Amino acid sequence: MTLNALRCFCALLDTGSFGAAAEAVHRSQPAVSQQVKALEVELGQVIYDRATGLPTPAGRLVYERARVLLDGATGLLRELKDFDETADQELRVGASDTNALYFLPDRVRKFSEQMPNTRLALVTRSTDEIGDAVQRGELDLGIVTLPLEGESLESRELFSQRLVLVVPKGHLLAKRRSVKLARLAREPFVLLQRGTRTGHALWSHLDGEGFLPQVVMDSGSFEVIKRYVGEGIGLSFLPEIVVTEEDRARLATVRVAGLPTIQIGAIWRRGAYQTRATRAFMDALITH
Numbered sequence: 544m545t546l547n548a549l550r551c552f553c554a555l556l557d558t559g560s561f562g563a564a565a566e567a568v569h570r571s572q573p574a575v576s577q578q579v580k581a582l583e584v585e586l587g588q589v590i591y592d593r594a595t596g597l598p599t600p601a602g603r604l605v606y607e608r609a610r611v612l613l614d615g616a617t618g619l620l621r622e623l624k625d626f627d628e629t630a631d632q633e634l635r636v637g638a639s640d641t642n643a644l645y646f647l648p649d650r651v652r653k654f655s656e657q658m659p660n661t662r663l664a665l666v667t668r669s670t671d672e673i674g675d676a677v678q679r680g681e682l683d684l685g686i687v688t689l690p691l692e693g694e695s696l697e698s699r700e701l702f703s704q705r706l707v708l709v710v711p712k713g714h715l716l717a718k719r720r721s722v723k724l725a726r727l728a729r730e731p732f733v734l735l736q737r738g739t740r741t742g743h744a745l746w747s748h749l750d751g752e753g754f755l756p757q758v759v760m761d762s763g764s765f766e767v768i769k770r771y772v773g774e775g776i777g778l779s780f781l782p783e784i785v786v787t788e789e790d791r792a793r794l795a796t797v798r799v800a801g802l803p804t805i806q807i808g809a810i811w812r813r814g815a816y817q818t819r820a821t822r823a824f825m826d827a828l829i830t831h
Contacts, residue, residue, distance in 0.1 A: 544585055546616055549609040551578040555591065556598055556606050557679050614680060618816035625819050632661045634820040637673035638686040641765055642807065645784045646702075647686065654827040661820040670740050677810055683821050686828075688740040689806040697813045701828055704782035704805040706745060708797040709768075711775050717795035724754050724799055731777035732756040736763045744803045745780055752801070769794065 554564035555575065565572040582605075583590055590602030598606060624632065638647060643665060651663060668676070673685035678695050689698060708727070710716050734756060735742035742763075749756060759777050762768050765785045772779050773793040782805060786796055809828060811821070 544582065546613065548578040548582045549605075550613060551575045552582055552590065552602075553606060553609050553613060555579060556602075559596060614812070614815065617680065621818050622816050632658075632818060632820045633664055634658075634661055634684070634818070634824055635664045635666070635682045636684045636686065636824065637666050637668055637676055637682045639670065639673075639688070640667050641782070641785060642686045643667050645787070646807070650824075650827040654824050657827070658820055658823050661823075663824075674810060677812055680812060680815070683811065683815070683818075684824060685810040687808065687810055689808040691808075691810060693810075695813050696810050698808045698810045699825075699829075700806055700808040702807055704741075704784055704807060706741075706780050706799075706802040706804070707783045707786075708799050709772050709779045709781050709786060710795050710797060711773060712791075712793050712795055713775075714778070714795070716778075716797055719797050721798040721800065724752055724801070727756070727778065727799075728754070730757065731759045733760045733762065733768050733771045733777040733779045734758050735765075735768065735779070735781070736761050739763055741782065741805050744805060748801070748803045 551564060551568055551570065551574075554567040555561060558564045558567055561572050561575050561579075565575045568575065570578075579591060586601070586605070588601040588605075589599055590605050591597075592599055592602075647665070651665075654661075654663065666676075666682070670685075670687040670691060673682065673687050674691045674693055674696065676682040677685045678693055686701070689700060691698065708716070708722065716722055735745060737743055737746045760771060762771075765781055768779050768781060769785070769790060771777065773790075780799070780802060783796060786794055809825060811817070817825075
């Protein structure tokens, strides 16, 4: 039984197909199929039902044990590499577009200054996708919207994003410091879609308040929403962090009592070895 065969089998279950598994482990599809078949022969058990595309009960057990072995082997290699402080390393971090644009740049700069031999691989995905990738060991850290459930995940809160009302600079409310939600009943809105985590929190609050906004447009992108608010299409509720100094030439923010705050935190796989690069990045997130 080889680590390579176990890695191919785990990739098959993680991705759901031989083709996707082959891409994940950088092998050909026939090679992955052969590794899984050889594993079945060696174990004397069918571990993958090719008709249903699901693991057998024996296969589920193999997957669970193999994950522990693969994590241990990966951690050992990374721990050994940490002995050489001059060795090139890679740190894999997942974040949403919002955090990648507005929260991480200064922290990444500080990290790069401290760890010049480390290549930072930053991927942008949704919170749920990042959580899955961290649990599978494909990412070392994730910057996500909390809470995020996962038995194999640990997390640490980093900061809170306050939602504010965003209006065009020339709007009558632009010079107000605060406004009551009821005052906005007749205003048109460009709002974040419910399917996003921030959108879900916002809409849950609005529903709870019995406030039915007049939505003329919705979007999953903060940048798109800001552009259309600036054009006078409607008002919006956005995290204050996304309204930059450049944006304030055409946008103003107004506080609305009771709007929810969004918790942003770092997640990592429980029990995974924390390399010097991982610890340095966490330090940059917390202290900068």
